[in-house]
Amino acid sequence: MLKKLLLGSVMALGFAGSASAETVSILMEGVPDTEYVKALVPEFTKETGIEVNLEVVNYAEMHTKLVPQLVAPKGSYSAIVVDFYWVGEFAKAGWMQPLDDRIKADNFDTSAYIPALMDLVGKVDGTTYMLPFYNYAMGLTYRTDLLADAKNQADFKAKYNMDLRVPQTWDEYLKQVEFFTKDGFYGVVNQGLRPDPIAMEWSNYLFANGGEYHDANWKPTLNTEAGVKAIEQYTTNINKYGPVGSASFGFDEAFNVMAQGKAYSYITYNFFRTSYDDPSKSAVVGKVEIMPVPGATPDKGGSLNGAWGWAIPKSSPNPDAAWTFLKWVESKEIAKKRALAGGSPTRTDVFDDPDVLAKYPYYPALKKLLLTSHNFAVFTYTPQLVEVLGRELSLAVAGEKSPQDALAAIEVEFTELAKKDGKLQ
Amino acid sequence: MMVRMGQASNAADRRDRRFGYALAAPSLTVLFLIILFPVLSALFTSLHEYTLIAPNFDTFTGLANFKAALGDAEFRHSAWLTLRFVIGVVLLEFVIGFGVALMLNKVERFKPVYYAILLCPLLMNPVIVGLIWRMFLHPNLGIVNYLLGTIGISPVNWLGDTKIAIWTVILVDIWHQVSFMIVLLLAGLSSLPKEPYEAARVDGANAFQCFVHITLPMMRTVIIVTLLIRFIFAVKTYDLIYIMTRGGPGVATDLVSYFIYRTAFVSLNIGEASAMSILLLTAILALTAYLYRYMRSLN
Numbered sequence: 134m135l136k137k138l139l140l141g142s143v144m145a146l147g148f149a150g151s152a153s154a155e156t157v158s159i160l161m162e163g164v165p166d167t168e169y170v171k172a173l174v175p176e177f178t179k180e181t182g183i184e185v186n187l188e189v190v191n192y193a194e195m196h197t198k199l200v201p202q203l204v205a206p207k208g209s210y211s212a213i214v215v216d217f218y219w220v221g222e223f224a225k226a227g228w229m230q231p232l233d234d235r236i237k238a239d240n241f242d243t244s245a246y247i248p249a250l251m252d253l254v255g256k257v258d259g260t261t262y263m264l265p266f267y268n269y270a271m272g273l274t275y276r277t278d279l280l281a282d283a284k285n286q287a288d289f290k291a292k293y294n295m296d297l298r299v300p301q302t303w304d305e306y307l308k309q310v311e312f313f314t315k316d317g318f319y320g321v322v323n324q325g326l327r328p329d330p331i332a333m334e335w336s337n338y339l340f341a342n343g344g345e346y347h348d349a350n351w352k353p354t355l356n357t358e359a360g361v362k363a364i365e366q367y368t369t370n371i372n373k374y375g376p377v378g379s380a381s382f383g384f385d386e387a388f389n390v391m392a393q394g395k396a397y398s399y400i401t402y403n404f405f406r407t408s409y410d411d412p413s414k415s416a417v418v419g420k421v422e423i424m425p426v427p428g429a430t431p432d433k434g435g436s437l438n439g440a441w442g443w444a445i446p447k448s449s450p451n452p453d454a455a456w457t458f459l460k461w462v463e464s465k466e467i468a469k470k471r472a473l474a475g476g477s478p479t480r481t482d483v484f485d486d487p488d489v490l491a492k493y494p495y496y497p498a499l500k501k502l503l504l505t506s507h508n509f510a511v512f513t514y515t516p517q518l519v520e521v522l523g524r525e526l527s528l529a530v531a532g533e534k535s536p537q538d539a540l541a542a543i544e545v546e547f548t549e550l551a552k553k554d555g556k557l558q
Numbered sequence: 559m560m561v562r563m564g565q566a567s568n569a570a571d572r573r574d575r576r577f578g579y580a581l582a583a584p585s586l587t588v589l590f591l592i593i594l595f596p597v598l599s600a601l602f603t604s605l606h607e608y609t610l611i612a613p614n615f616d617t618f619t620g621l622a623n624f625k626a627a628l629g630d631a632e633f634r635h636s637a638w639l640t641l642r643f644v645i646g647v648v649l650l651e652f653v654i655g656f657g658v659a660l661m662l663n664k665v666e667r668f669k670p671v672y673y674a675i676l677l678c679p680l681l682m683n684p685v686i687v688g689l690i691w692r693m694f695l696h697p698n699l700g701i702v703n704y705l706l707g708t709i710g711i712s713p714v715n716w717l718g719d720t721k722i723a724i725w726t727v728i729l730v731d732i733w734h735q736v737s738f739m740i741v742l743l744l745a746g747l748s749s750l751p752k753e754p755y756e757a758a759r760v761d762g763a764n765a766f767q768c769f770v771h772i773t774l775p776m777m778r779t780v781i782i783v784t785l786l787i788r789f790i791f792a793v794k795t796y797d798l799i800y801i802m803t804r805g806g807p808g809v810a811t812d813l814v815s816y817f818i819y820r821t822a823f824v825s826l827n828i829g830e831a832s833a834m835s836i837l838l839l840t841a842i843l844a845l846t847a848y849l850y851r852y853m854r855s856l857n
Binding site: 386520527 | 610611612613632692696697698699713714715716717718719720723803804805806807808809810820823824825826
């Protein structure tokens with residue numbers, strides 16, 4: 134009798150344990166896309182009974198908070214979001230679980246994702262570790278009202294013997310930058326702060342000139358005509374066609390110059406597009422549009438790709454519940470809801486959705502931007518490469534190093550890092 | 559009788575002392591754990607190849623990390639820059655701080671009001687100071703250049719010019735920390751005895767002579783302690799750089815603390831970062847020991 138009673142109570146306890154809701158904990162960055170996820174989470178809890186705890190922190194804190202949890206045998210995060218910066222490092226250290234078996238078992242369709250994003254924050258050397266969460270590829274934001282102005286059009290035609298229109302090539306854009314710089318108004322505003330703002334922005338200049346970071350064998354290809362031209366153009370834009378101080382601007386300061394109507398163009402992260410139409414942040418509501426950074430020819434783009442991916446860490450206390458959440462949050466239905474709220478999509482079917490297009494007419498431009506975008510050099514030492522780029526580019530902009538010397542110095546350190554990582558033989 | 563009394567009091571003394579140690583033991587243990595343990599652990603780490611990608615002590619490298627640090631031209635640059643920054647900041651803050659302290663020492667009315675105003679910057683978090691000044695100094699939208707513009711001075715590129723940026727950081731640091739100097743020096747000044755000054759006045763000394771021959775010598779200990787504390791804090795300057803310049807433009811404001819931070823948390827090379835920290839600690843300890851002995855020799 135006593136035995137039965139004990140057994141019964143133990144079983145009751147056991148059931149109580151499993152009946153009390155499971156919780157999926159995720160560390161996330163405080164950005165708009167996180168807010169859109171947060172708003173939808175109650176639906177998930179209602180459907181599955183799984184609670185979701187989103188710990189939202191500043192970007193600067195994320196890496197230092199994540200690493201100890203990832204190194205531990207049992208960490209506190211069920212799922213994580215991974216910046217493309219960290220992908221190489223996380224994969225090398227073996228901190229993420231492969232998702233291929235789960236994807237296969239549940240018939241989750243990863244072909245819906247834009248291929249460049251799947252390469253960036255999805256697969257590493259053939260294994261799927263992440264699902265692309267949102268993109269922050271960079272685009273050219275420019276003033277449509279200035280392009281449409283009749284006097285500007287006549288002046289531009291007289292000066293350059295070509296029409297003033299949405300720029301089709303990189304050279305055409307640079308002419309417009311020169312043209313619009315006059316009377317305290319600037320052709321362009323740049324984000325020249327070390328390390329990531331300058332490194333990320335300059336990458337667009339490199340790609341626009343037809344350059345890339347490395348060849349198929351990871352041999353650096355920076356000290357080339359394209360690289361030198363990119364530095365020269367970047368330096369000229371900052372020192373001659375941009376506001377005083379853009380050599381030290383972060384993206385918020387540069388955005389403010391553009392949003393206060395003091396510049397014609399700004400190459401920046403695409404999630405800023407919605408902010409231009411927010412009267413509390415912008416004096417140029419309805420006057421700014423986004424497009425892919427133009428390339429050497431009209432069919433090529435020069436945009437830098439960037440994105441976050443969802444992953445399940447090896448140290449996850451409840452990987453199955455985490456996968457249930459990932460599957461849900463990345464389903465077409467929820468991805469569409471996030472996009473409608475203002476999120477930056479990663480799936481082609483969301484980009485092509487009629488409801489989304491009706492609300493955001495500029496999404497075809499964003500899709501083209503992603504399809505023609507270029508990836509940064511992603512490997513174990515990406516953060517170090519960004520540091521090196523930041524330092525050398527900043528020295529070149531300050532006139533303390535020639536473009537050739539700066540690029541040579543970057544190549545030396547890049548080669549060392551690529552060798553250390555085993556990418557370059 | 560005398561001898562026996564002496565012995566008894568000695569025994570009592572010893573008991574007292576032992577009891578004192580026993581009382582102090584818990585706090586000494588805590589101090590040991592939170593100060594000495596991290597230092598020793600850093601020393602241990604600095605002798606190994608320890609990175610966050612492979613966090614283990616499998617490879618003993620001896621002094622290789624120290625060699626790598628000292629052989630790194632960037633590290634030497636940031637150390638040299640830090641030295642100049644520290645000297646600049648401490649000297650300027652001392653001169654301004656002493657001047658203000660001397661003036662305030664004479665003030666009779668509203669002293670608490672002045673204190674409250676002076677302490678405001680000191681109570682602010684350095685990150686907030688950095689952010690506020692970044693906004694003030696924004697070349698196009700900031701208030702500083704706007705005010706300069708109203709008197710016909712063209713916009714200054716506060717943080718984007720390699721020659722100006724370090725001075726901008728020094729100025730902001732002075733704004734933030736000078737009240738620390740003022741408060742400490744003022745405390746020293748107000749505790750000085752009045753008699754020597756009265757005697758000097760009777761002998762016909764003027765204010766300058768009083769300052770050089772009475773105030774300075776009597777204030778020497780306070781001055782050294784103030785300089786020392788400020789010096790140690792200045793070497794550790796990190797938050798202002800992180801918020802305001804990230805070491806740029808170029809490498810114009812790349813102070814050593816920020817450099818070590820990057821080695822540890824961007825390069826993930828904890829071993830080399832520990833070696834750099836140990837080098838920095840050694841330099842600070844040497845200077846502290848020297849100043850401390852100098853101070854003792856005065857007394």
